[in-house]
Amino acid sequence: SSSGQMGHSFRRKPVIIIVVGMAGSGKTTFLHRLVCHTQASRIRGYVINLDPAVMSLPYGANIDIRDTVKYKEVMKQFNLGPNGGILTSLNLFATKFDEVIQVIENRADQLDYVLVDTPGQIEIFTWSASGAIITEAFASTFPTVVAYVVDTPRSSSPVTFMSNMLYACSILYKTRLPLVLAFNKTDVAQHQFALEWMEDFEAFQAAMRSDDSYMSTFSQSLSLVLDEFYKKMRSVGVSAVSGAGMDAFFEAIEASAEEYLETYKSDL
Ligand code: GDP
Numbered sequence: 659s660s661s662g663q664m665g666h667s668f669r670r671k672p673v674i675i676i677v678v679g680m681a682g683s684g685k686t687t688f689l690h691r692l693v694c695h696t697q698a699s700r701i702r703g704y705v706i707n708l709d710p711a712v713m714s715l716p717y718g719a720n721i722d723i724r725d726t727v728k729y730k731e732v733m734k735q736f737n738l739g740p741n742g743g744i745l746t747s748l749n750l751f752a753t754k755f756d757e758v759i760q761v762i763e764n765r766a767d768q769l770d771y772v773l774v775d776t777p778g779q780i781e782i783f784t785w786s787a788s789g790a791i792i793t794e795a796f797a798s799t800f801p802t803v804v805a806y807v808v809d810t811p812r813s814s815s816p817v818t819f820m821s822n823m824l825y826a827c828s829i830l831y832k833t834r835l836p837l838v839l840a841f842n843k844t845d846v847a848q849h850q851f852a853l854e855w856m857e858d859f860e861a862f863q864a865a866m867r868s869d870d871s872y873m874s875t876f877s878q879s880l881s882l883v884l885d886e887f888y889k890k891m892r893s894v895g896v897s898a899v900s901g902a903g904m905d906a907f908f909e910a911i912e913a914s915a916e917e918y919l920e921t922y923k924s925d926l
């Protein structure tokens with residue numbers, strides 16, 4: 659056995675699932691669905707909410723940033739707008755994150771998954787120092803996987819789809835963690851088009867050409883970069899509302915956790 663970068667002993671379980679995605683992609687609803695699924699399947703889950711500004715949660719969080727940091731107070735105290743308030747709240751919480759890791763370590767034997775909800779606006783978590791600190795604290799102690807939630811109906815135009823994939827790509831390279839693309843809202847629109855575009859470069863190029871965006875030449879060059887990226891991750895279609903795709907999602911998570919363990923070992 660080996661030691662994590664932060665001095666914790668490294669464990670195989672639980673697997674940490676950090677749920678990220680664009681605002682409104684359905685992270686919180688998806689997390690609720692995951693909680694329901696784990697409870698029904700006797701999978702032992704633990705839930706952490708890192709969104710300080712959420713009004714109400716559909717699931718019960720075991721650890722909730724809102725219990726520690728009052729986002730409205732932070733806004734007043736530091737004279738900040740909403741985004742600054744959320745970011746500062748996350749910074750304050752990140753300074754105590756070793757305590758969160760300790761709590762999970764103490765319960766590790768009784769847990770299969772830790773489900774982590776992140777703030778609505780994606781960049782607050784993915785492009786902040788505190789988001790990086792929190793991700794690193796998880797990943798140096800437990801197998802950690804990023805679940806990138808995609809709003810499938812809103813990604814049906816090739817240019818929007820590509821922007822979303824570029825963002826996922828940037829997260830993959832920034833965190834260097836296995837990434838599962840969860841194409842959400844398949845109750846509204848199936849994700850078949852996305853799979854086709856990812857598997858068949860020509861099909862995506864054809865869709866791109868029929869898109870009358872003036873950026874299309876630039877976009878076609880970018881799509882070459884993405885072709886490489888698609889090989890590195892797993893994609894599943896899910897619906898947080900209907901519950902479709904849960905088994906496939908957890909299979910992808912398990913495979914990603916295995917991949918994480920392989921990479922982690924070879925890094926030492
Ligand atoms: P977040 O900002 O990423 O946490 O997104 P929310 O979970 O708050 O969801 C944003 C909106 O998308 C809400 O109106 C949800 O009801 C809706 N939503 C989330 N998941 C699904 C889904 O699978 N199907 C449908 N039809 N709507 C969904």
Ligand code: MG
Nearest residue numbers: 685686709778
């Ligand atoms: Mg949310």
